[in-house]
Amino acid sequence: MVSHEDVIQIARLAKLSVKEDELEAMTKEMQSIVDFADAINNAPTDGEEFDNINNLSNVFREDVVVESYPTEKILENAGDKADDCFLVKKRCL
Amino acid sequence: MAEVKSKIRAINEMLTGKEITCTELTQQYLDAIDKSNGDLNAYVNVTADTALKAAKAVDDKIAKGEELPLLAGVPMTLKDNISTNGIETTCCSKILEGYKPIYDATVWKLLQQQNAVLLGKTNMDEFAMGSSCETSVFGGAKNPHSLNHVAGGSSGGVASAVGGNIAAYGLGSDTGGSIRQPASFCGIVGLKPTYGSVSRYGLIAYASSLDQIGPITTTVEDTAIVYDAIAKLDPMDSTSQGNKGAGACATLKNDIKGMKIGIAKEYLEGIRDDVKEAILNACNVYRSMGAEIVEFDLPALKYALPVYYILACAEASSNLGRYDGIRYGYKTPTYNDVNDMVCKTRSEGFGSEVKRRIMLGTYVLSAGYYDAYYKKAQNLRGTIVKDFKNAFEKVDVILAPTVPMTAFEVGKAVSDPIETYLTDICTVPINIAGLPAVSVPCGFNAKGMPIGMQLIGNTFAESTILNAAWHYENATHSTMFKSAEMGVKL
């Protein structure tokens, strides 16, 4: 059973805010999706751990410096910036 | 009987034969977009200047008598989750409004090297999460065959534009059917390549272990041409291997006598009668061409849907964590502290379907649930992979419906999430197994809406399925393909 507390905890981890009046609906919805996922509960498994889809290994980069991007490019899409840094103001009211 | 003409080759001949300049052709497409996009809502961002600049460059090449790559000057489109340097790329989400990448996706790099002409970025379900394109912040793309039906999803914009002849071809992305399903709904061709054959670098991730970029075109040969152009090993993507074969074009027209085409009964359960009938007719077409129809079982198929949603949402919950308003995209105007800023930005910036999947993904990865859901689903993924491996011991190609039904009416899909998830039953197993599959038109229902079938191949067997698709297309084109009455006529 998905509880209100579960939903609040999951939302906290996912950095999503849940308003009091949404909580009941979200819990119901979570429950229905979880029920849907529960279809695998009694599926037989061989216990073998799945690697990656094409079983690739050892794909590496050589340790060679590539020129970095200009700071203004790096900051180009930032909403707030100052002193060549991304900026998060203490608060905005 | 004349072969079905590749649109890309036709345009290439028109340009090299100087029947039309690339600038004129591009302008024709731009005008057609002006005319039809209001109805189709296929494009969310038309890049006329970029397109005309690229067209000019092609005309200069022609004037200088330079060698023209096959894709040079062919007006095309990209799904809005493929990064384009300096051109807004939003995944049709409020949270990426105004975001202009500072680098190019590898596929876009490759196409630019062939002088591609980008008409604009096309509509999609937000972050590719949806089956109707209607979770887009810009509203859904419409079906060229009937404007009160959806184009499908998530690459609905590309399918709508190509089906509506306001792009010669386009690139979409397919995580659980997002290329094949809209191609099927719009009565055109769409290929989901083998996982790893096309670089994901620059594709804004939904579910990294399932995402693949692929072409949506009007003919099978066009799909082969575009696939050969983008299936390249990319040092920027650790999971990329390129096209391991000689390429799809080389063997496209080979004889298919004796080819073993498999039908799994699990794939014919719970699908609409008209779709089932179309599939069985396709079997007969193949028999008539000397192919052998083989029946076999795919027992693990029944777990594919929950496995898909568990894995895809788990990866998505992690991939979408980075949208916090700090480095790019939307940032909430008012907040009390950093954490509040991040939570409000995400809650206001993401649509409800995206939040739903982030929540589920976070849930199945969180302490106490990981083993029962994520770990178990990973394990079942291995089982499904084995099931398909066994199948390809017996058959060369698997024939299956692309979608259990035809295009939904506008507004019908979004009502119940679970109901909508179920419509992905035929496409998701292919992504889980990392296999290639191409959807081709195979009929129309009573209302005249297109039906699609998919041809599924073993890993890196794109050439085999496109070979099989080409023969089917050429045998049935006159009856199975209907061009929508709009857009550019060549």
Next chain:
Amino acid sequence: MRYELVAGLETHVELSTKTKIFCGCTTEFGGSPNTHCCPICIGLPGTLPKLNKEVVRYAIRAGLATNCEISRISKMDRKNYCYPDLSKAYQISQYDKPLCKNGYIELSNGRRIRLNRIHIEEDAGKLIHQKGDTYVDYNRGGVPLIEIVTEPDFRSVDEVREYVEKLQLIMRYIGVSDCKMQEGSMRCDVNISVRPEGQKEFGTRTEIKNMNSIAFMAKAIEYEQERQIDIIESGGSVQQETLRYDDVTNTTSSMRGKEDANDYRYFRDPDLVTINVTDQEVEELEATIPELPDEKLERYVEKLGIPEADAQLLVKYRRVAEYFEKASEGTANPRTAANFIIGQIFRTIENESAKEEFDIPVSAESLRELIKLLDSKKIRMNLAKSTLDKMLETGKKVSDLISEKDMGGLDEEATKKLCQEAVDANPNAVADYKGGKEKAIKAIVGYVMKNSRGKADAMKAEEIIKQIIQ
């Protein structure tokens, strides 16, 4: 009641590869904000990581130098938590398949501190807080780290101190990191609990994060140990929590922020593939591990006959040890080189980091040249010493400072002549000596030595002088 400290360490060491762990940006320290960045290390949508081969090699070498088993199959996982210094909202790290496992570092008291694991991961960016505003600089984001995790095997602050110094030294010897705590290229988190002596079970532990000085760490542990004992003594119980140490007030305080959501939802990173390490690779890397401090120390003492205290000072700095071995090569007695280094040379070097650098004007070769002159009795010790001083001042070579004629002792005749001269030049000293001041003769001998540029035989000279005076 007496209490016992139980502590465990998690040490983050920044690897000195040229580039970051998943992109080609430089790992150089400092640089103005966001100048060592690219789409990958600021986590732009659509970018993908590509693992730096050298990072894997460095980590395996660190494991081999600390007696670890090297995993043949390893992978990268995502550690999910949202914090502004983490551009992707997950840190790419290793969870259940670390590269190295089950190692140990042995302390001077013979106890072995067991290493649970060494894994590779990416560093986070830097947050600068000003009047409540937060400025984010991603230069450090994506710099490769190894995290070295011990079992809770420490029983005293001294053991912790020795372990950290030893770890630092080993990493420097194998050249995987400069381990500069002040620059943050080595940082420690310490888990602390206390228990009544003799008790088997561990007490509740607290964790102090991100300490970047051995001295502060020692203070922090002592403070936290006392704090926990006080709580228990006063009938309370210790709360399991993460603490921050304030070196100004020398107190620990509870940490807020990302720690209040520590369900990291680890899962395999689908953007990266399996890491397979072959036996051959391990052998090749094994061969690159140089003689480590402990082995050196033993050899210096056992084979070269250097007093342990001196040997300690030599192995404490990799460059000094290398210098010593070059300078003493082929000389009669390695102790000579050792004494010159620990004595005269160290006297010209003010601080630890300068000793670490050990960038001095006298090459090991020219010191050896000087020592060989001594060995062949061509010059005497006091001339050698004064010459070395000049070399250290001027950077000149031995040959510039000592000419042929300075070499070889002074013959009988010349010594007699010089002694007569000395007696004539020092009437007072002569008088004092005659007046019974035995010591006064030293002044006269000194004159001889000085004017013979140290070549005269002091004993002989004293004899002659006595004869002259009588």
